[in-house]
Amino acid sequence: MRKNTTLMAALSVAAMIGLSACGQSQTSEPEETSQSKVSFDSLSLDNAWVKAADEGMTAVFGELKNNSDEDITLIGAEYDDAKEVQLHETLEDNSGGMSMQEKKGGFTIPAGESLSLKPGGDHIMVMGLKKPIKPGEEISLELVTGGDQTFPVTATAKDYSGAQESYAPGEADGDHGDHEDHGDHSDH
Structure with a gap:
């Protein structure tokens, strides 16, 4: 025994x-993903512009281009002169109009392709402006990818009115379904 x-x-x-x-x-180092290997020039925002605004909200538009041979996911953006920046998509609502909401998971741009950020469509939403953005002014922001890389971009401010969307319930400053409660964003 x-x-x-x-x-x-x-x-x-x-x-x-x-x-x-x-x-x-x-327990060796984790394998790097393609998101963490993208080079500085892999992602660009061509023809970038921002809607001029004195306060409240505005949006950034342009042609988001993936210049690499790997898919890139844009998960966010940063702008020092705003309280918050979100990626937004615009979808048809049940009433035949358009409704904006935060794009969960971000925008995936396939290798070698682009995504149009435009009024009435996908865009970068800038909320809680800390100072006005005047027509002709250039602003600097950072695009953030799924690999936690940042890509600096500049956007030129211009006057614009159009694309009448509203928020999906629960978006922005509270549970508002009407875009008119959200300052300058209603006419981006």
Whole structure:
């Protein structure tokens, strides 16, 4: 009986050593994803512009281009002179109009392709402006990808009115379904 107990203990120790060795061989650095390998010029926002606004909200538009051979997901954007920046999509609502909502998961731009950010469609929403954006002014913002890389872009401000969308319920400053409650955003 004592030999069996000693043998079982020895086998248990050997198994634990073997398992821990297996675990150690798999704890190497995680494999990098294609999102973390994109080069500085892999993503661009061509013909970028922002709707001029004195306060409240505005939006950034342009041609978002993936210049690489890997898909890139834009998960956000940053603008120092705003409280918040979101990626928005515009969808048809049940009343035949258009409704905006935050794009969960961001925009994936396939390798070598582009995505149009335009009034009445997908766009970068800038909310809670800390200072006015005047026509002709250039603003700088950072595009953020799924690999946590940032890409600096500039957008030129211009006057624009059009694309009458509303928020999906629960978007923006509260549960508002009517775009008129949201300042300058109603006419981007």
